[in-house]
Amino acid sequence: MAQTQDIAQQITANCLMGRTRYLSRVLTGIYDEEIRSLGVQASQVTLLATIAAYGPVRRSDLGRWLHFDSSTLTRNLRVMLAKAWIEEFPGDTDGRGLPLQVTAVGSRLLNGLGPAWHRAQSRAAELIGGEGRTAVMGLFSKVQEAVRA
Numbered sequence: 126m127a128q129t130q131d132i133a134q135q136i137t138a139n140c141l142m143g144r145t146r147y148l149s150r151v152l153t154g155i156y157d158e159e160i161r162s163l164g165v166q167a168s169q170v171t172l173l174a175t176i177a178a179y180g181p182v183r184r185s186d187l188g189r190w191l192h193f194d195s196s197t198l199t200r201n202l203r204v205m206l207a208k209a210w211i212e213e214f215p216g217d218t219d220g221r222g223l224p225l226q227v228t229a230v231g232s233r234l235l236n237g238l239g240p241a242w243h244r245a246q247s248r249a250a251e252l253i254g255g256e257g258r259t260a261v262m263g264l265f266s267k268v269q270e271a272v273r274a
Contacts, residue, residue: 152249159245163238164208168193169201170242173210173227173235181214181224192272210234 136143156167165173175191176182188198202225205211210231213223227235250258 155248156245159241160238163234163241165234165238168197169205170238172201172205173231176211176225177227177232177235181226183222183224185222
């Protein structure tokens, strides 16, 4: 029992995964709260912005770039397709799946999200402070570089 208690204490006090997941839930909650009235979730905003910035883009590329597991990616894209925020781009049929692109409806949503996203961004930045923001952005760049290598 002492061994169980010891490992439990180590995990709850020092686990990097636990700490980053906690931060993720808190920050995601801020963004979700600000965008809720627009009928979109934070994960869908990330996908919509990525498709708008880099599209047309294949599902497999989205999953790889954003590290979404396939079921989460499929679930979110299904909603986004049903709401006509994105559509399949028929121009490229090389057998690897049709790329996705943002529709006019999705572009309007993304543009309408701007004020709410800025509010969420400000709240999150205020919560973690300047050093926290610098640390998060630095960690992201470091991890992204390592994962792509």
